Amino acid sequence: SFSGLASSPMLQATVSSFLGDDAQAIGLLVEATQKSFSAPILIQLGKLQMKAQSFMAVIAFSKAIKVNPCHAEAYHQRGVCHARLQQPESLQDLNRSLTIDPSLFQVYLSRAAFYGAKGFYSKAILNCNEAISIQPNSTRAYLYRGALKIRLKVSKATFIHQCSLCFHANLQFTVQALRDYGITLLLPGPKQLAFKTLVNRALLYTELNDPCNALELQESVKAYTQAMRFHPFFLEAYVGRGNALMDYGHNQARKQAQRDYLSALHLDPLCQSARICLAYNFQVFGRFQWAWNQFTVAAELTPRNWAAFEGRAVVNLQMGSMYAAFQDISSALKVAHTYLFTNRGVINQLMGDKVNAMRDYKKAISLIPSYALAYFNAANLYFYNRQFEQACEYYSRAVELDPQDESALLNRAITLSLLRKVPEALSDFSLALELNPSFAHVFLNRANLYCSLKEYQLAEKDLNDALRLQPSDALLYKLRSEVRGHLGLTQQALQDYETALELHGDLET
Template sequence: MELKKYELASLCIHQLAEMHEESFASQPVQQALIQSFCQNHNKAIECLLEATATQPEPSMFIILGKIQMKAKKTEDAEISFKKAMKLLKTSAKTLPNTFEAAEIYYLTGLCYMEQKSLLQACDAFSMAIRLHSSYPDAFYQRGLCRMQLGQAKCIQDFSQALALCPSHFQAYMSRAAYYGSKGRYSKAILNCNEAIKILPNSVQAYFYRGTLKCQNKAFKAAIEDLSKTIDLNKICILAYYNRAVSYHQIKDFREALKDYGILLLLELNKEINFKVLINRGLLYMELDDYANACELQAAYIQTLSVSTCQSTKLLHEPEEAVRSFDQVLKLDPVSVDAYVGRGNSYMEKGDEAGCKRAQKDFLRAVHLNPKCVKARICLGYNLQALGKLQRAWSQFTVAICIDPKCHAAYAGRASVCLQSDETFAAFQDTNTALKLTTTAALLTNRGVINQLMGYLPYAMKDYQQAISVDPNYALAYFNAANIYFNNQQFSQVTLQSVFILSEVVFLNKY
């Protein structure tokens, strides 16, 4: 091993593990270490358990605990370290201020971290630091615990680890991760710079620095780092993804499409594949290539894709949209968004058969996720279209209970109340919706309710406000014009009425 001929060393150790010499058997620690090197952890543990039964020494239990950690037997390792502590304690029941004692607490802390007991781990690392104040790894691990616990003083631990060991690569990377999580991208990038000085060919450091530059909107600089990452690791999926996003942001669509294409050839998990397909579809849409966007989503998409929905709507092809969502559901039969999307596509057909099919999809979506507000709102409108007003009202009410700030749910329930001649209830729901958001459609709806209740001045005020919010909202013009003509205000507002009606004609024409 000193000659750096590791393959030969490994071969010799494996051969030694197969030997049964008496001299070798009499040295249980060496035997255990060799078995552990050969990944025979159970044999190594068995060997040391026999040794500790006859020769219980702290060092034996420490080695045993380390091998148990390698074998993923964390709880057993914790017990071994506690036995080592007990043996190290003096007659005064205190541990000596030695590195061996500090290491036991450090290793116990690692066991607690593995078990997600962060507070106990933090206490163990603190004890290790108390026993041995120049322990950089203990400071580093305590910093990791504190960072996961959301404690800002984790940064002090990382800095102390670096003060004790300036070449502590992971401490720089963790400090970069902390600053990055707080949006302090420049500081995070500086720490990555220091990490790269320590390990000039670190995939992790180049990738994270590239990602930080991307977050900092320095896309060209991000592309350089991500390209270096890919040079070092040709199958770094996230590097291709972030580089594609960076190319997309600087409008280099050709390179972005190339990276998205590479990602589709690699083995991706569902979440990344979903994002790749959305982004690639949106890129095609920026290029006004809607047909390609639809084809892409229909062929590969695994869950609901915003690109497919937008493309099919732009092409006014509900049948094509249904086929796209069929593809989604073949790949992911429990996609709530896909059921909602297909249900809406059926609704766009406008016939009774489409409404009934849509209802099945909306009900399936609600069954899969009872708290999906979007599914319940769609189901409410579907039931309303089929004349089942009470059931529709119930769905909108449940949606409001789930999300009391959902203006669409209040607007939906108001429309059902209005259709059921519950005018005042419709007025209250519409007012609540308008407190949450102001749209021309909601203002026009309130105008209609005011008009039905006989409050014409308030109705006119709502229509005029709707027109100011959206000058292209034809229904507001039409309803306002109707008030003028129904009141026979020809002599006073003839020109205004003609203007309003001409606006309606113009908007409907185009």
């Protein structure tokens, strides 16, 4: 007997729904509810309306709850309906359903689905565990839990990948970044995530370039190669591997880099990064005309590509075309980076236009007050004009902004020597040598300072160190011959002078 289920309307609605006529089934149940309210009829109506994507399902379930406030299934179905409508009341209804009847297996699975959709995979798995404890043989519950565990691992992989990106952004945490990239690759996850991880790890290895540690570059090349296996047509992987190979610093690697750039251009002739890198590759090999051609193609393809104009300006300088270099760097400045004012200042200075050179340096400083190179170049121009106080001030600012710049320290030391600020000059010479113990020019200029102080023994020692680093420098032999003359080492002074003449026959006597 179906009398307890409002027999005929519910049966007819079930049959109609089974036959695919949901509209007729809903109509039958709506007609039945007009005669009398019943929680089972209202729940059945709500389920059919939910199947038909009708928001009226929420109203049907709410009416069922009014009829029977302790009907756990009504709360369950309304919670599912709220979830589909992306409404926050969903979890409240599911919890209420379980409070009324904690043994409802399906409610735990529904709550697991809710948490899973929100990305709370651990909570979703706990609900699957509860469902399995109620029905230990439920294949569906195990499938849900398995899928959620996979998503949890993928989520962890994504989270760790994001952490590694944060570490990557701060190079103080490079070890942590590399570790997290490695963990991300070990965890199961989508290929796209693994692909991005490989590319980012390769970029980090490249940023960590240390000429004394080729292993990191090898790892960088390996990471780009792996990325290319994931995506053979990914242009940035070819360009990235080429750039890493260029950092090896020898021609065999540069040739391989050239092949990578050409491969990228073969895949996409419009790839600007590959073309510009190829141009710089040609430049390193001394193929200036080839480099010029590539920069020109890049500039013609994308007239607003400042990097193409900047690169061609450098090549023009190397080929002796000063005015063409000036035109190119000015074109680059129309569309891009303010630091290019410094580059144009250098070109103006080489062309003899020192007024406009200083104007460009100061323009760069006004736009980027933390740009150390602009201060350094302006200081050099002040030094050339014998404005030593101003030069010293600008060198100091350059050193403050870039304490690792031994050239700025050396030039400031020379300027301080000319200003007769001896202790400060000697301090800068020492700092420069701490940064670069193989910087022969530091020994030479400190020797000059010692000579002016008549400290000839110290001067000779510095010249010995300079000659150890540059054994074929005629000027160093000439200076040491003079120092040894002051020390009374006549025979050794003559030998040095003869060596200087042999190395540079037209040296003034």
